[in-house]
Amino acid sequence: MNDLIQCTANKVNGVSVKKFHAAAQKAQPGCFPVGRRVDHKLAPNPYKSFYGPDEWEEKIKNTTALNGHRSITDLIVHMAVETSKMFEGTAHAHDCVFYHDALALLTAFDAIDWMKENYHTDGRLYIKMWVRPEQGLNAGTRYERHPPGNSPELMPLDASLNNDIHQAVDLHVAFTRHLRPGDPGYEERFSRSTPALQSSAYLRLHDPDLGPEAGTPLGSRICQDIGKFIPALEAIRDARGIIIPGLGTRNGHRAAASNGKAQRGGKREKGASKGDIWVHPDAAGARIGLMEASLERSNNQSI
Secondary structure: OHHHHHOOOOEEOOEEOHHHHHHHHOOOOOOOOOOOOOOHHHOOOHHHHHHOOOOHHHHHHOOHHHOOOOOHHHHHHHHHHHHHHHOOOOOOOOOOOEOOOOOOOOOOHHHHHHHHHOEOOOOOEHHHHEOOOOOOOOOOOOOOOOOOOOOHHHOHHHHHHHHHHHHHHHHHHHHHOOOOOOOOOOOOOOOOOOHHHHHHHHHHHOOHHHOOOOOOOOHHHHHHHHOOHHHHHHHHHHOOOOOOOOOOOOOOHHHHHOOOOOOOOOOOOOOOOOOOOOOOHHHHHHHHHHHHHHHHHHHHHHO
16 A cells, blocks of 8 residues: 555556555555455355345346346245235135145245245245145155146146137237227237237236136136146045046147156036127227128128
8 A cells, every 4th residue: 555655657557546546545554354355256156245145136136147037936925925915805814825836946945945934924934825745745755845746637727727818819919910000909909029019918818907707817717727626636636646547638848748658638628608708908999890891791792
């Protein structure tokens, strides 16, 4: 510091030292802590080492490398929050639980330990809110600490309701595809042409605020599949965990990954149609326009 104070050069090795002179004048012996120089990259968690225990998670979420990714703890908190929201004002407001099948990240030791150490807003540990094997069930197996496997018959969205959502989006895109700039309803059209428009389409249709018999999937369809949950568990229990043909089905990449092995499979039976399909108000006018145009073409052809 003394050498720096007495330095008369403007630059040292090409670096200006003028701005350091004032700081050097204030330097006192022993003010610089021993071990102050820390290479945070050598720490087990560089972000926690650099930003501290209170800020590192928020900092790492905002890095460009994690765009499009979320921590498994965010999913856990989301499930707990949304479950509690559904039971507000009921007798189970403070003892409601959630169920989720065995995602690899959800059943990882670090995730389990996190759930054992962190609390939901109602004061319960997150691990206490997750339905898991208890009372020695599955003791001594790899599933002792968490639900076994990924069974579509136990997860309605996996089994069929995700397909309901995709079909609803496809249908609404078709209803509004003919709209052009300036047409009524063009700004509210459903489209997949850009990521932003596709997100808008899915979020508008998969919206619980629309009510139980609007949006997608419909409340009746959700109840239809959840009603199969307990019978499926009973069937699996009675078969002592052996695969049961006809209980549920996997298609696409999951079926291919089974490599010819028996699946819990079978065609999903849908109830009879109960009238006209539900259409989002943003697409209702465009759909009526399509129907009127189709009827007009039909009348002209029959003349």
